[in-house]
Amino acid sequence: MSQTTSRLLQLLGLLQSRRVWSGEELSDRLGVTTRSVRRDVERLRELGYPVHASTGHGGGYQLGAGAALPPLLLDSDEAVAMAVCLRLAAGGSVAGVGEAALRALTKLDQVMPSRLRSQVAAVLDTTVTLTPESDSPVDPEVLMTLARACRDREHVDADYVDRAGSPSSRRLEPYQLVTTGRRWYLLAFDRDRDDWRSLRLDRMAQVRAKGTTFTARPAPDAAEYVRRAITTSPYRYVTRVRYHAAKDVMAQHFSPASVTIEDDGPDTCVVVTGADDPRTLALYLAMPGVAFEVLESDAVADRALAMSALLADAVKR
Structure with missing residues (x-):
């Protein structure tokens, strides 16, 4: 070359x-x-x-977008097929594929003529994807609108419903999309609340790019911010637990969307997580079957102690 x-x-x-x-x-x-x-x-x-x-x-x-796709990329049929596959992959649950598909789709969308976009929309509108009931599907147009807005630093307005079911209108500066494999989140600066927020895309509707741009602010690390927001911030009870197993071992038992795992030596690690009910939290922590000790949260420690006594009584001969 x-x-x-x-x-x-x-x-x-x-x-x-x-x-x-x-x-x-x-x-x-x-x-x-x-x-x-x-x-x-x-x-x-x-x-x-x-x-x-x-x-x-x-x-x-x-x-910019032209009357036809530039040469050396894809012809029209290939472009439609690629866009459909990328949109389906972007909403899938295979680790790492969603983010890569979204990046590729953003580049393809940038130069795709409107007539091909309508063909892609027609295919998607007549396609049903079977997904597990626990998945949280995201509207492809919401995903694309936010991806373009993050890339172009463009203001966005959206309707949002929080975890308690309360609706609100948001005026946002979108910075980065984060996927856990099952769900998509947006790291954005909320202009009305004057603070950073992580928002679930499946709870967003009427997402509108405003056509005006903003100057980028010093932003927190998107992955870490979202991780904290979904593992501890929403919950009434937050606990820190030391497991007698290495970090990579415990990472096989927990989803990164549910816990934060900290190094604590070669044979131990500390897990931070939360829930609204301490008994549910104690059961969740015991499920891996690995010895652990509760470092923080008396409520969780009390529930774990009560559960241990209950289980001991159940196996008495």
Whole structure:
């Protein structure tokens, strides 16, 4: 592969990863002059890639949607098939596939003509996917709208129902999507509450991109924030438990969406989790069948002690 061809592919990847790039930013990333960037952009246009240029504040180079898919990617039938498969995969439960499918779908969606989008929608509207009852399906359009808004730093309005069933309207700055394999979450800054929030996508409706952009704030780590929010924050009782087994051993017993596991030496680890009922929590912690001690939460410790006495009585001869 020639140096010019390699640079063109790198330029195309950059244009697909973000909404707008200035000429100076592209020249820095590619290690060439802005004049070379202009020449490379012209080469992409000659190949059929719709690269738009704008001047003024917020201007730069942007990869847009054309009348047809650019060459060297996919033909129309392949694009429809790929988009349908990616949307189904993005809502699936195979570890790691959902996020990768969503990234690929976001890139494909960016250059897909509207006539092909309507074909994809027609296929999805007439398709039923059998999923376990415990799964929380997400509207594909909600997923795509939020993915584009995260990429483009675009304001979003949405209706939301919290875990207690209370409805609310949210004005959001969306930052990142997080999947646990069974559910999708959005890390966003809530403009009315002036604070960060993690929101379940299956509880969101009427998601609307506003067309206005925001300046990125210093954001918390999305995965860690969502992990804390779903393992402890919503619950009345939160406990810390030391298991007499290594972290990787206990990770096989618990879902990352249910607990946080901390290193505590080669043969022990600390698990943090929560529930609304201490008896349910004590039973959950005992299910792996590994010796443990309750470090925090007297309510959970009392329930565990009562359960141990009950079980001991059940096996007395």
